[in-house]
Amino acid sequence: MSVHLLPVPGIPAIRPDDDLGRILAHAINESRMGVKPGDVLVVCQKIVSKAEGRVVALDSVSPSPFALSWAETHEKDARVVELVLRETKRIVRMERGNLIVETGPGWVCANAGIDQSNAVEEGTVTLLPLDCDASAARLRAELRGHLGVDLAVVITDTFGRPWREGQVEFALGVAGLAPIEDLRGNADLYGRELGVTLIATADHVASAAGLLMGKSDGIPAVLVRGLAAKEPAADQPRGGRALLRPPENDLFR
Amino acid sequence: MSVHLLPVPGIPAIRPDDDLGRILAHAINESRMGVKPGDVLVVCQKIVSKAEGRVVALDSVSPSPFALSWAETHEKDARVVELVLRETKRIVRMERGNLIVETGPGWVCANAGIDQSNAVEEGTVTLLPLDCDASAARLRAELRGHLGVDLAVVITDTFGRPWREGQVEFALGVAGLAPIEDLRGNADLYGRELGVTLIATADHVASAAGLLMGKSDGIPAVLVRGLAAKEPAADQPRGGRALLRPPENDLFR
Numbered sequence: 001m002s003v004h005l006l007p008v009p010g011i012p013a014i015r016p017d018d019d020l021g022r023i024l025a026h027a028i029n030e031s032r033m034g035v036k037p038g039d040v041l042v043v044c045q046k047i048v049s050k051a052e053g054r055v056v057a058l059d060s061v062s063p064s065p066f067a068l069s070w071a072e073t074h075e076k077d078a079r080v081v082e083l084v085l086r087e088t089k090r091i092v093r094m095e096r097g098n099l100i101v102e103t104g105p106g107w108v109c110a111n112a113g114i115d116q117s118n119a120v121e122e123g124t125v126t127l128l129p130l131d132c133d134a135s136a137a138r139l140r141a142e143l144r145g146h147l148g149v150d151l152a153v154v155i156t157d158t159f160g161r162p163w164r165e166g167q168v169e170f171a172l173g174v175a176g177l178a179p180i181e182d183l184r185g186n187a188d189l190y191g192r193e194l195g196v197t198l199i200a201t202a203d204h205v206a207s208a209a210g211l212l213m214g215k216s217d218g219i220p221a222v223l224v225r226g227l228a229a230k231e232p233a234a235d236q237p238r239g240g241r242a243l244l245r246p247p248e249n250d251l252f253r
Numbered sequence: 254m255s256v257h258l259l260p261v262p263g264i265p266a267i268r269p270d271d272d273l274g275r276i277l278a279h280a281i282n283e284s285r286m287g288v289k290p291g292d293v294l295v296v297c298q299k300i301v302s303k304a305e306g307r308v309v310a311l312d313s314v315s316p317s318p319f320a321l322s323w324a325e326t327h328e329k330d331a332r333v334v335e336l337v338l339r340e341t342k343r344i345v346r347m348e349r350g351n352l353i354v355e356t357g358p359g360w361v362c363a364n365a366g367i368d369q370s371n372a373v374e375e376g377t378v379t380l381l382p383l384d385c386d387a388s389a390a391r392l393r394a395e396l397r398g399h400l401g402v403d404l405a406v407v408i409t410d411t412f413g414r415p416w417r418e419g420q421v422e423f424a425l426g427v428a429g430l431a432p433i434e435d436l437r438g439n440a441d442l443y444g445r446e447l448g449v450t451l452i453a454t455a456d457h458v459a460s461a462a463g464l465l466m467g468k469s470d471g472i473p474a475v476l477v478r479g480l481a482a483k484e485p486a487a488d489q490p491r492g493g494r495a496l497l498r499p500p501e502n503d504l505f506r
Contacts, residue, residue: 166453
């Protein structure tokens with residue numbers, strides 16, 4: 001068993017209302033990489049957000065006094081701060097110019113995942129998809145229609161982490177792949193229960209794709225071949241939402 | 254450009270004082286996968302620790318009153334708790350039975366990375382290597398000697414993360430690979446500075462290998478081909494230590 005990571009070349013700039021499934025299927029077909037059942041298509045959040053119209057013109061945003069105050073103190077764009085706050089369910093840290101928040105769907109990340117770079121056009125920003133698992137499932141169904149093959153789909157974004165420098169790709173939306181591999185009950189060489197019990201497979205997939213996704217290179221999709229991805233069993237966790245630790249079990253919120 | 258992840262089969266159980274470089278080189282040669290300059294060999298910490306003799310017999314450990322008290326309250330092995338405390342520079346969280354610590358070298362992880370599963374023999378545990386970057390550099394030099402090729406080496410361990418369920422592979426020791434890719438100064442499509450500026454490449458490599466490393470399968474090493482790994486430039490960060498955020502810049506310690 002080995003795994004192959006293949007960039008999907010030739011994906012054009014995506015705009016609101018583009019048919020992303022058709023565009024990705026076309027790029028895959030043109031690349032002649034072929035697709036097989038169990039392959040995983042990893043897609044960066046940015047192009048999903050754009051196709052879904054999760055794009056906001058900053059000129060349309062009126063910052064609240066709270067947003068204005070924070071933005072002024074830390075030399076930020078108050079309109080972006082306002083959008084971050086609108087996407088926020090709970091502020092986790094608001095310190096030294098950093099705004100680490102828990103978003104509506106539950107992602108903990110800087111600036112609610114709002115990114116000003118490589119937006120649709122000047123003066124716009126992209127927000128995270130409203131429901132990344134639904135986006136992944138929809139994209140998967142569209143790709144099945146265009147390609148006639150059941151791929152898994154993982155939608156990713158690049159976030160920082162506590163304790164460590166640098167950012168990595170994380171899985172936000174997952175369809176057709178078990179997001180977590182549960183080793184509980186498996187025994188080690190001495191029959192003792194394994195210390196590591198839950199593996200975040202979908203985050204491993206996201207990071208693997210991250211090796212080829214470097215933002216400036218314009219590779220927004222990577223095919224991961226060799227994992228024989230399939231739907232999780234009925235009693236197993238599913239979707240990227242399974243990777244969200246409930247706040248009440250979290251020591252760092 | 255594509256990336257290939259190849260498990261290294263046939264690595265026997267490792268014991269203290271084993272010549273790990275020779276054993277890995279032998280397994281690579283036997284597998285006929287071939288190696289090329291710029292390939293990255295990802296090795297799990299466990300076998301490095303064992304070869305370096307970072308193994309402790311629990312019977313040899315006398316727990317302190319502090320360790321005994323915590324262990325009793327939370328139904329832990331007091332000897333393991335004692336070892337965790339000995340490896341600890343600072344306790345980050347000590348709550349609900351969890352002991353999240355900053356180790357001497359600076360890793361923030363549960364139980365100082367001490368693992369009771371798959372140890373050398375019953376009643377022993379393994380500690381993290383004393384200096385993972387030195388271990389990676391040594392292993393790299395040994396592999397160069399045996400194989401005649403300059404591979405990069407990444408030593409990994411499986412840690413949990415705040416906010417997210419499941420564990421993933423992280424890079425602890427790195428040699429021959431830039432651990433962080435610095436995109437600062439790169440412009441986006443509109444000439445604006447990129448929102449993502451530092452990519453933790455070595456963690457991406459570790460997680461990619463994690464797709465094949467599942468602990469119960471006994472695959473402790475994975476070859477990553479296609480990254481054209483090379484030494485970072487002289488003015489760039491090097492080693493796994495570059496992935497450690499200094500405590501004074503960290504919002505979650």
